[in-house]
Amino acid sequence: MIIEPIAIFESPLTTKFGIPRQSGIASRLVGRIVLQPAFRQGEGLRGLEDFDYLWLIWGFSENVDAVKHSTVRPPLLGGNERVGVWATRSPFRPNNLGLSSVRILSVDAKAGFINVAGADLMNGTPIFDIKPYLPYADSHPDARGGFTDSHSWQCLAVDMPDSVRKQLPPSDCEALIEILALDPRPQYHDDPLRIYGMQYAGFDVRFRVAGNRLLVIDAKKT
Amino acid sequence: MIIEPIAIFESPLTTKFGIPRQSGIASRLVGRIVLQPAFRQGEGLRGLEDFDYLWLIWGFSENVDAVKHSTVRPPLLGGNERVGVWATRSPFRPNNLGLSSVRILSVDAKAGFINVAGADLMNGTPIFDIKPYLPYADSHPDARGGFTDSHSWQCLAVDMPDSVRKQLPPSDCEALIEILALDPRPQYHDDPLRIYGMQYAGFDVRFRVAGNRLLVIDAKKT
Numbered sequence: 001m002i003i004e005p006i007a008i009f010e011s012p013l014t015t016k017f018g019i020p021r022q023s024g025i026a027s028r029l030v031g032r033i034v035l036q037p038a039f040r041q042g043e044g045l046r047g048l049e050d051f052d053y054l055w056l057i058w059g060f061s062e063n064v065d066a067v068k069h070s071t072v073r074p075p076l077l078g079g080n081e082r083v084g085v086w087a088t089r090s091p092f093r094p095n096n097l098g099l100s101s102v103r104i105l106s107v108d109a110k111a112g113f114i115n116v117a118g119a120d121l122m123n124g125t126p127i128f129d130i131k132p133y134l135p136y137a138d139s140h141p142d143a144r145g146g147f148t149d150s151h152s153w154q155c156l157a158v159d160m161p162d163s164v165r166k167q168l169p170p171s172d173c174e175a176l177i178e179i180l181a182l183d184p185r186p187q188y189h190d191d192p193l194r195i196y197g198m199q200y201a202g203f204d205v206r207f208r209v210a211g212n213r214l215l216v217i218d219a220k221k222t
Numbered sequence: 223m224i225i226e227p228i229a230i231f232e233s234p235l236t237t238k239f240g241i242p243r244q245s246g247i248a249s250r251l252v253g254r255i256v257l258q259p260a261f262r263q264g265e266g267l268r269g270l271e272d273f274d275y276l277w278l279i280w281g282f283s284e285n286v287d288a289v290k291h292s293t294v295r296p297p298l299l300g301g302n303e304r305v306g307v308w309a310t311r312s313p314f315r316p317n318n319l320g321l322s323s324v325r326i327l328s329v330d331a332k333a334g335f336i337n338v339a340g341a342d343l344m345n346g347t348p349i350f351d352i353k354p355y356l357p358y359a360d361s362h363p364d365a366r367g368g369f370t371d372s373h374s375w376q377c378l379a380v381d382m383p384d385s386v387r388k389q390l391p392p393s394d395c396e397a398l399i400e401i402l403a404l405d406p407r408p409q410y411h412d413d414p415l416r417i418y419g420m421q422y423a424g425f426d427v428r429f430r431v432a433g434n435r436l437l438v439i440d441a442k443k444t
Contacts, residue, residue, distance in 0.1 A: 001225050001281055001348070003317040022359045039316070042292025046306035050368035054308075057279060057319055059223055070264025084268035084331070086276075086352040094261070095225040097279055097351045099321070101360055109306070126223070129319045130308040134367050137244045138323055141361045146272035148356050 005126035007035045009058070012172065012201035014123045016062055018184040021075060022089065023100035024118045025153065026182060028175040030105065033114040033127060040112035048114065049107045053133035056119070059126045060096040068094055076151045079187035087146060098125075101133055155181045156214040167219045172201050180207060180214050227348035229257045231280070234394065234423035236345045238284055240406040243297060244311065245322035246340045247375065247404060250397040252327065255336040255349060262334035270336065271329040275355035278341070281348045282318040290314055298373045301409035309368060320347075323355055377403045378436040389441045394423050402429060402436050 011031040013019055020026040033056070035044070048054065071082040072090040085093050102116040114130075121127075158180045165173055184198060192210035195217065199205070206217040233253040235241055242248040255278070257266070270276065293304040294312040307315050324338040336352075343349075380402045387395055406420060414432035417439065421427070428439040 003223050003225060006316050024359050044292040044306045044308045046293060047309035047368055048306060050366060052365040053362050055321060070266040071268060084266045084270060086266045087269035087354050089353055094228050095350050099277060099353055128317050131311055131321055132309050132368055133362060133365055134370050135363055135365045136367060136370060137246050139361045139363045140275050140323065140355060141357055141363045143274040143355055143357045144272060145357045146269055146354055148358060
């Protein structure tokens with residue numbers, strides 16, 4: 001079956017580095033769903049403003065050519081335990097489809113865009129479907145969540161000096177701290193001297209991590 | 223992007239008539255996800271048994287050639303009010319992708335199948351992805367659900383004479399009653415003399431509806 005993007009995602013995160021590992025965990029991260037020109041006519045978004053969340057079915061466009069295995073090592077398990085790919089939300093999966101529930105902030109039906117929070121999509125990601133979140137069918141708060149029930153993300157304390165804060169608009173600052181607290185480093189990295197670079201909202205952000213503390217070194221306009 | 227079925231759904235419902243209008247509302251309806259031969263090797267399902275629900279991304283394979291409009295008339299609104307297609311779960315949508323959360327009954331990782339309950343997929347439906355349901359990311363019990371908050375399905379009382387019950391295995395009988403109670407008739411139909419036919423688990427089921435009561439006439443092996 002051939003599917004074509006009906007929308008493109010706009011995010012302050014322009015590379016994979018820093019993308020939250022699941023939707024919803026970076027609640028302050030704001031992005032925009034922009035319908036493709038062919039879908040901007042008509043009233044396809046009419047009524048969406050009465051929902052709090054929507055589903056995005058999207059493409060792991062960066063991973064299309066990657067080799068796919070029947071088991072993967074989820075970062076939540078420390079990256080050293082294998083689980084069946086269908087029992088994970090790994091981005092390395094046949095058909096390269098992602099699924100995310102994101103919070104609706106505002107809908108501009110005429111212009112054909114939706115502002116959302118909490119998305120785990122990179123800037124430029126193709127979106128293949130938008131569906132409203134139906135709590136009566138989609139919400140199972142007491143469901144068992146397999147290995148995700150007994151493991152949680154270890155968050156970092158983020159030190160952002162005033163000199164860096166001054167460089168960033170306040171809302172970007174809060175969202176950036178939230179993303180950094182989620183520890184964007186690859187698994188197994190533990191080098192307090194290593195300097196990491198991350199692109200965020202047109203800034204080149206550099207930081208170091210020692211133990212459970214992350215220090216932002218600087219944020220420069222690119 | 224080209225996507226290919228990774229599994230096929232097996233259901234007692236072999237035509238569109240009778241398919242529940244959303245996942246979960248026919249909780250006794252049991253079906254089976256059968257991985258395609260290429261995915262039966264390996265251990266792709268390892269760990270899935272520790273989850274209660276899974277997501278299916280699937281194809282509205284019957285509607286691929288249908289004309290798609292930017293607004294649709296949801297049956298929940300009586301079929302006479304238009305809503306933007308992206309604000310509904312209508313099967314008539316660009317890219318023809320369906321999304322359903324179904325309850326896991328059992329997993330046979332070696333044979334490559336999963337028995338599930340509550341699916342709104344027809345027999346033979348192609349499945350493009352299977353993902354575990356993660357309550358921490360996917361469950362938003364207090365989310366506003368737009369027009370689905372103020373409208374609910376009108377259920378029918380189902381009269382199934384003993385003569386019909388005797389024809390059916392007890393578990394099929396209960397599932398069939400549940401499906402019929404959801405009123406499988408097309409919108410606007412209100413003819414107490416009209417006889418409807420539905421295929422279910424190898425039976426040709428005939429019924430009539432008068433007011434809020436559905437009378438099963440007979441169920442014959444096809």
